[in-house]
Amino acid sequence: MTVYYTISADNFNSHLFDVSICFDTVANKAYHLTLPAWLPGSYMIRDFAKNIHQLSATDANKHNVALTKLDKQSWQVIAPNNKLTISYQVFSFDLSVRTAYLDNQRGFFNGSSTFLAIKELQYSPxxxxxxxxxxxxxxxxxxGLTRxxxxxxxxxxxxxxxNYDELIDCPVAIGDFDAFEFDVNGVCHHMVFTSKHxxxxERITKDVSKLCQHHINLFNDVPFNExxxxxxLLADGFGGLEHKNSTILQASRFDLPNPNKPEELTDAYQTFLSLCSHEYFHAWNVCRIKPIEFIPYDLSKESYTEQLWAFEGITSYYDDFxxxxxxxxxxxxxxxxxSKAMTRVNRGNGELKQSVADSSYYAWTKFYQQGPEAVNHIVSYYVKGAIISLWLDLTIRDKSAQKYSLDTLMREIWLNFGAKNIGxxxxxxxxxxxxxxxEDISEDFHSLLYKSERIELTALLAKFGIAKVNHKFKSLMNVETVGCKDYIPYLGLQYQASEVGLKVTQVLENSPANIAGLAVNDVIIAIDQLKVTSTVLQSLAEHLPANTAVECCYFRDDRLINTNIEFKDSPDTGIALEVIDTNKASLWQSLC
Structure with a gap:
């Protein structure tokens, strides 16, 4: 029995998609309508049903049929005859990768936020x-839907x-978009930009093709036909969400390569390519290779797993590699x-308080709904998962005398689990x-996943010609590092310019900023009686003697607070990786 969906976008100025569902029924049988509460790849309850309006049901004679509410995302209808039509509108004004958007410039929808499932017919075409x-x-x-x-x-x-699962796994974009195609391994790939760029x-085609070919070679299989x-593309944006034969990306308009500078590789374009690489790798790793808890998905409530370190962490390792x-x-x-990834983990205390297994399990709240204390209390299963993947790759290479690697492990996982739909x-x-x-590395592997401690990689990296060096932070923003024994001022916070002063975005535990009482969302307006900008703060820090305490004035909400803050010498919690033996380093680099 086929379920027929129709979607129209004529109400674009009101941001409303009109949806109808028609299906054959058995008279007097109860049918249950439901909308997912979340979508695969984004582990947070989204409550998509809040955007459904004007829900109604009619029978074959166009007579209204009663719908009974069951919960926030489910309804029941008793079919009076052999056909039912369900009609409703979806408010769509979220230009993220997760839900739906519609205006007079473009439209987009994920089926999980748009199409009600008929529970009794969810496996029907x-x-x-x-x-x-x-x-x-x-x-x-x-x-990516089949035409x-x-x-x-x-x-x-x-x-x-x-079936319904496939319907909601193929997002749809509509509009006057730019699209071009390229072939990789005999498979047609489409690049679509939904707004002006x-x-x-040609540069995008060349670079993305190389990344796609790498992933296909690694798995030695292509699980999609296109x-x-x-x-x-937005003024400012970043994100991605994977699907079995497609991905939805979000990027800033000028992240793309400049045609006037064909050899230039900007940080922004490099980040875009890494995003493409990440989501494409997911076509194997999480879209098909899945934790046992996700087979089948239950999209009505949270589905907990400790394995996101593998699905996001391994993917994050390969996206840049x-x-x-x-x-x-x-x-x-x-x-x-x-080095920057390792620094992000090492500069905070989160990995000393939460394991990556727990980070995965509590993704629904602690990771996807991070509070101001996150850097000090949780660890990212993306970033630390990638570092564990590095450990695993080098460990397998070392102990197998370069015969095997993480590449081999992923092919084994693909052949024995993903290709067979086994969790x-x-x-x-x-x-x-x-x-x-x-040999048995279970104890070390298990410790990395379940203990809250730093990963010691120095000796292992040295076997592959890489020195791991601890650095200080180059500036107050704690982003770039530098190898230096001289005094470098440090506060242990990050900030951004606000309408007046600097708004605090992160405070590291036990740092000078933390000891002074500063917190996230405080707005620093003056320091040592000087009006604060990022330039003034950095310059002042560089001119003061080491360990100098000065007055700091800031607003918390609408209250002005004064405190003393002391500039300390930067800790050497930054990480730098350097090649010390090119021959040994080459052993790490090859696909095997």
């Missing part, structure tokens, strides 16, 4: 009719999904990226790692 938008003759459609007979690529018309299309990169392997950046540039457990990773190492 679905047909989706995407109607042409009135007064927008130049709009087109971009989606039905008679519907050509980029056309409005009929699309097909084998000035980027170098792939879609759909990117929302593949930039080097694909020849887009050199090895020193890659080590700089890795993984933590023990599966440990078991395969032991097999590849030729």
């Amino acid at each position: 679905c047909e989706l009719l995407i109607n042409q938008v009135k007064q927008q003759d130049n709009w087109r459609v971009a989606t 039905a007979a008679g519907t050509k690529k980029y056309q409005f018309g009929q699309y097909h999904a084998d 000035y980027g170098d299309r 792939y879609w990169f759909i990117t929302h 593949s930039l080097f392997r694909a020849g887009i950046i050199d090895f020193n540039a890659y080590l700089l990226i890795l 993984t457990t933590t023990q599966d990773y440990i078991h395969i790692a032991n097999k590849l190492c030729g």
